[in-house]
Amino acid sequence: MSRPVQALLTRLEEIVGGARVLTDPEALATRQVDHLRPSAIIQPADAAQTAEVLRFAAGEKLALVPCGGGTKLGIGAPPERYDLALDLSRMNHVLAYDPRDLTLGVEPGMRIENLLRTLSEQKQFLPLAVPFSDRATIGGIVAANSSSPLRHSYGGVRDYCLGMEFVTGEGVISKGGGRVVKNVTGYDLHKLLIGSLGTLAVITRVNFRTFPLPPAQGTFVASFSDAEPAFSFCHAVGESVLAPQIIEVADPGTAHLLFSAETPARIEPQQWSVIITAAGQSSVVDRHARELGRMASAADAIELVPLTDKETSSILARIREFPRLILEAAPAAAIFRIGVLPTAMPFLLGQLSKLAAQNHLDLATLTRASGIVFAAFLPKEENTAPSADLAKAANEVFHACGKPEISASAMLEWCPAEVKRAVGNVWGPPRKDFALMQRVKNVFDPQNVLSPGRFAGGI
Structure with a gap:
């Protein structure tokens, strides 16, 4: 901090109120990013206070990291500087909701668990089944572009985010997109913020399209002896007239993590599992059951097992929480998120398996048929230098993906x-469009006060 700390804190207290500037060590520890702690936590109440804090920070060249539930603070590179945590948890209200038009406006500090509960009262939902769901907030989900298993049928955040209000690094309140499904306001500027990890602007409002809750749902688990028939089955389902809500492929290690003794699917140590959920009218679910049974048999599945509603709820929650389950079981694990064409998935998984073996690591993968692979590298119990092996494997993964x-x-x-x-660099080698990314950063945040260094290429 350029000026005496107390003088800076006094000014921040004038902006947000004395009780909303936190400096006690226990609170600061909750906003730690890769062993770096801020000097203070600032809790604005609205967009106006957020803008004033950012104008002050830009003038004093203070580095801020936006946060809410704190579930995304471990994502990204370590920040170059970290003076203030901008805690948006007070901004946790539904600002507008019209169930008839299927539109919603919400503040960034709203927890997804609470929002889904509110929407369910109107028999609606958002397809945001994301990890750490008890603490994850809308702002963090959007800023990290969190992946949901429902992506297969509903797309990603970009596909149902209608617009945003945000504050730039200079403290200017801006808007992008709109509040309605049919938007003719021009370039979707707000979509630049999706996945930017708080490096371009601070999100203060998000407008979404909501969806009706399906009246019926059914989940089926197909087991296979190895990866090849499992992915052949997925391909057959994708080429069919069926429209599943979810298609996930779990390798043997992940299958053991997902399935408990109460599940009727008898998962053996070397079996791959394909989890498919169908949703809609009961006749739609019934048709999926018939057709999936036929296709599973044609793909030489060991078995296809339907799950009860209770079992479905349990399994889908575990799929949603896959990163959390891995980190709870092995805190030293390294988890990759890889975007890849479905046709390249089997070859990619084969390469990942080889890299894990070469570096004395275990591997657990969960694959979204729509094009996302979560690959967790776990140190073996006898490994005395896991960090070195994980780092070596990570660089080899980046090379293989290229x-x-x-x-x-x-x-x-x-x-x-x-x-x-x-x-x-946890983001991998620099992209070809890095120069353009840097120009966008300079326009939104010329003083480089927002999460400096956390994004790709040190942005």
């Missing part, structure tokens, strides 16, 4: 801070 036959986009989404330092 091969023409894979051509995937990878980021090291979760890993210990020491692994990040050893890897150097």
